[in-house]
Amino acid sequence: MQNTALLTVENLCVEIPTRRGILKPVDDVSLQIAPGEILGVVGESGAGKSMTGNAVIGLLDPPAHISGGQVLLNGKRVDNLPREQMRRVRGKQIGMVFQDPLTSLNPLLPIGDQLVETIQEHLPVSQREARDRAVAALDEVGIPAASSRIDSYPHEFSGGMRQRVVIALALCAEPDLVIADEPTTALDVSVQAQIISLLKKLCRERGTGVMLVTHDMGVIAEASDRVAVMYAGRLAEIGPVRQVLTDPQHPYTAGLMGSTPGASLGRRRLNQIPGTMPGLNAVPDGCAYHPRCPRAEAKCRAEPRPPVSGSASCWFPGEVKI
Amino acid sequence: MSALVKIAGLTRIFDVSKPWLNRLLERRPKAFLKAVSDVDLQIEERTVYALVGESGSGKSTIGKVVVGLLAPSEGSVEIEGVDLHRETDAAKVDHVRSDIQMIFQSPFASLNPRWKVRDIIAEPVAARGGDTKGLSERLLEQVGLAAGDADKFPHEFSGGQRQRICIARALASNPKLIVCDEPTSALDVSVQAQVLNLMSDLQEDLGLTYLFITHDLTVVQHMADTVGVLYLGRLVEEAPRDALFERARHPYTQMLFEAAPRIDAFGREVDPPKGEIPDPINPPSGCAFHPRCPLAIERCTRERPEMRQLGPARVACHMAEP
Ligand SMILES: Nc1ncnc2c1ncn2[C@@H]1O[C@H](COP(=O)(O)OP(=O)(O)OP(=O)(O)O)[C@@H](O)[C@H]1O
Ligand SMILES: Nc1ncnc2c1ncn2[C@@H]1O[C@H](COP(=O)(O)OP(=O)(O)OP(=O)(O)O)[C@@H](O)[C@H]1O
Ligand code: SF4
Ligand SMILES: [Mg+2]
Ligand SMILES: [Mg+2]
Numbered sequence: 001m002q003n004t005a006l007l008t009v010e011n012l013c014v015e016i017p018t019r020r021g022i023l024k025p026v027d028d029v030s031l032q033i034a035p036g037e038i039l040g041v042v043g044e045s046g047a048g049k050s051m052t053g054n055a056v057i058g059l060l061d062p063p064a065h066i067s068g069g070q071v072l073l074n075g076k077r078v079d080n081l082p083r084e085q086m087r088r089v090r091g092k093q094i095g096m097v098f099q100d101p102l103t104s105l106n107p108l109l110p111i112g113d114q115l116v117e118t119i120q121e122h123l124p125v126s127q128r129e130a131r132d133r134a135v136a137a138l139d140e141v142g143i144p145a146a147s148s149r150i151d152s153y154p155h156e157f158s159g160g161m162r163q164r165v166v167i168a169l170a171l172c173a174e175p176d177l178v179i180a181d182e183p184t185t186a187l188d189v190s191v192q193a194q195i196i197s198l199l200k201k202l203c204r205e206r207g208t209g210v211m212l213v214t215h216d217m218g219v220i221a222e223a224s225d226r227v228a229v230m231y232a233g234r235l236a237e238i239g240p241v242r243q244v245l246t247d248p249q250h251p252y253t254a255g256l257m258g259s260t261p262g263a264s265l266g267r268r269r270l271n272q273i274p275g276t277m278p279g280l281n282a283v284p285d286g287c288a289y290h291p292r293c294p295r296a297e298a299k300c301r302a303e304p305r306p307p308v309s310g311s312a313s314c315w316f317p318g319e320v321k322i
Numbered sequence: 323m324s325a326l327v328k329i330a331g332l333t334r335i336f337d338v339s340k341p342w343l344n345r346l347l348e349r350r351p352k353a354f355l356k357a358v359s360d361v362d363l364q365i366e367e368r369t370v371y372a373l374v375g376e377s378g379s380g381k382s383t384i385g386k387v388v389v390g391l392l393a394p395s396e397g398s399v400e401i402e403g404v405d406l407h408r409e410t411d412a413a414k415v416d417h418v419r420s421d422i423q424m425i426f427q428s429p430f431a432s433l434n435p436r437w438k439v440r441d442i443i444a445e446p447v448a449a450r451g452g453d454t455k456g457l458s459e460r461l462l463e464q465v466g467l468a469a470g471d472a473d474k475f476p477h478e479f480s481g482g483q484r485q486r487i488c489i490a491r492a493l494a495s496n497p498k499l500i501v502c503d504e505p506t507s508a509l510d511v512s513v514q515a516q517v518l519n520l521m522s523d524l525q526e527d528l529g530l531t532y533l534f535i536t537h538d539l540t541v542v543q544h545m546a547d548t549v550g551v552l553y554l555g556r557l558v559e560e561a562p563r564d565a566l567f568e569r570a571r572h573p574y575t576q577m578l579f580e581a582a583p584r585i586d587a588f589g590r591e592v593d594p595p596k597g598e599i600p601d602p603i604n605p606p607s608g609c610a611f612h613p614r615c616p617l618a619i620e621r622c623t624r625e626r627p628e629m630r631q632l633g634p635a636r637v638a639c640h641m642a643e644p
Binding site: 161188190191192193197216219223241258259260261262268269271273276 | 376377480481482510511512513514515516518519522537538539540541543544577578581582583584585586587588589590591592593594595598599
């Protein structure tokens with residue numbers, strides 16, 4: 001794993017200095033993605049999923065910044081690259097798909113021009129060839145009659161079609177890694193199924209690695225190979241998706257699964273995790289989950305944090321009964 | 323059991339024409355959108371009726387007609403035998419209105435930020451000149467918050483807590499029917515679990531009836547007694563929950579169920595649905611689903627299928643079998 005990883009994130013920390021102290025939206029996160037692998041990232045709102053993705057692609061909004069650890073792409077560090085060089089890595093080696101397709105598209109330019117521009121920026125090809133590639137990219141993501149739609153503007157497409165255009169844009173320079181942050185959250189299930197199936201096909205056929213950020217456990221189960229569960233900026237658990245979802249080792253993962261309606265069928269009541277995730281200015285000592293955890297003991301409330309054992313970062317992993 | 327809500331031949335049309343000057347210059351006729359088209363359904367007292375369907379299928383429009391926020395263009399809605407839009411006896415209308423409440427998706431938008439929680443909750447009762455002494459405090463406790471929260475403002479609460487406040491307000495006038503429009507769509511699964519459990523408990527304790535609008539099939543499966551499936555403003559299938567999840571009979575319901583991500587379907591390869599939802603201003607002729615339907619025959623392009631009773635279900639499809 002170590003030397004074949006496409007993306008390696010090691011002990012990544014992100015900090016936001018504020019008047020009331022330093023916030024840590026990403027706190028000591030380590031993960032890897034192999035070529036052709038989809039890593040799902042789940043967790044409640046505010047857990048730090050987007051911040052992690054943004055840190056990997058070097059798109060943190062100041063004052064947020066990487067304060068520790070490193071990010072390696074194909075074995076080379078990218079977290080300390082100068083801004084201009086990182087901009088080239090983004091696009092060429094890392095593609096991005098966000099929840100709102102309009103954030104990635106220029107409303108004033110036909111989609112074809114945007115594709116051609118991106119392709120020519122990253123690949124040494126002629127205008128003609130770039131255009132042919134643009135048509136092929138649109139075709140590949142399932143835009144019907146791609147050659148005649150290439151001069152259309154973003155607003156002339158439906159939401160699902162726009163998201164396909166964004167995927168075409170993210171993939172046209174043939175990146176090794178795609179960061180997809182809630183790419184289907186705003187879409188209907190039928191369109192979501194189309195987009196997820198497309199992402200899976202691209203990974204399989206091209207060996208692209210994907211970080212798929214979502215809060216939908218069903219999407220995670222169907223799409224990802226491995227899953228990382230985040231809580232209060234930290235990794236609660238990471239491992240093969242089937243293992244983590246069916247035999248969770250971390251009480252938080254077990255709690256989340258118990259709260260998910262589809263996972264607890266036939267149960268009259270859903271499992272409730274008491275309380276809410278703490279704000280970043282009030283992350284408790286020791287294990288961040290301890291105030292909500294059914295199995296917390298004195299050890300959990302004190303520093304140091306729980307070590308990683310197996311897939312989970314927990315003093316008492318496994319056999320969680322809820 | 324008796325029907326609390328009787329919807330018959332309900333149609334709601336919106337005028338989506340451009341301003342008259344544009345129409346004149348561009349020589350365009352007026353444009354109309356049939357958001358709800360000839361829907362018949364009944365909701366039994368003390369049950370949960372879930373309306374599902376993709377974006378734009380007309381779920382919210384039906385909900386708004388039921389609570390009286392929108393008038394029907396054709397057809398009727400009777401609640402406790404009273405048609406709110408035709409009844410001339412003001413006392414009867416007033417009585418029925420106080421029996422109906424609505425909860426919306428966004429717990430942020432639907433609470434006045436400048437009002438104290440006490441006044442927000444008591445408002446529906448105060449507006450009718452009722453006694454509000456201690457009411458908010460009692461309701462806050464009923465929805466799992468503290469009586470002392472009555473003196474706070476909405477911004478001091480989390481999303482899930484705000485939705486509880488909305489529920490408390492909906493309960494204030496002692497309603498029989500609550501129309502819930504995507505009440506948990508903006509919430510994390512852990513918070514959703516708390517709110518869904520609360521809603522189930524209240525339904526049981528107070529004998530409430532819910533019209534539950536959602537696009538999340540796992541939530542439907544958890545909450546509903548009866549499920550109605552909408553496509554382009556038309557009710558295409560209705561069945562008791564278990565019968566529907568055991569076997570959907572309408573090709574659209576089948577497509578929707580197949581496309582929905584499943585938490586136990588690790589690595590499932592779905593054959594994603596073909597095509598897109600058509601333009602609602604110019605819906606397809608005959609059965610609106612025919613351009614995407616794998617079973618469609620020539621008749622489907624001409625003739626709109628009637629609702630037929632097939633076993634436990636009512637289905638609007640020429641080809642569906644019992
Ligand atoms: N500029 C900022 N100042 C202070 N806190 C911030 C800032 N930007 C983000 N945060 C906080 O950082 C944390 C992580 O945010 P992030 O967007 O990564 O969450 P997420 O897991 O993607 O959540 P969601 O599911 O809602 O998208 C959140 O608690 C958020 O409030
Ligand atoms: N006030 C309005 N004026 C014009 N068209 C409207 C209006 N309200 C709704 N519509 C249209 O009616 C159709 C049904 O809308 P509705 O909001 O009922 O759908 P929905 O099923 O609730 O969708 P969603 O899941 O997106 O909330 C849509 O095509 C919508 O654009
Ligand atoms: S009526 Fe015809 S087109 Fe419509 S769902 Fe049935 S078979 Fe398909
Ligand atoms: Mg996010
Ligand atoms: Mg709606």
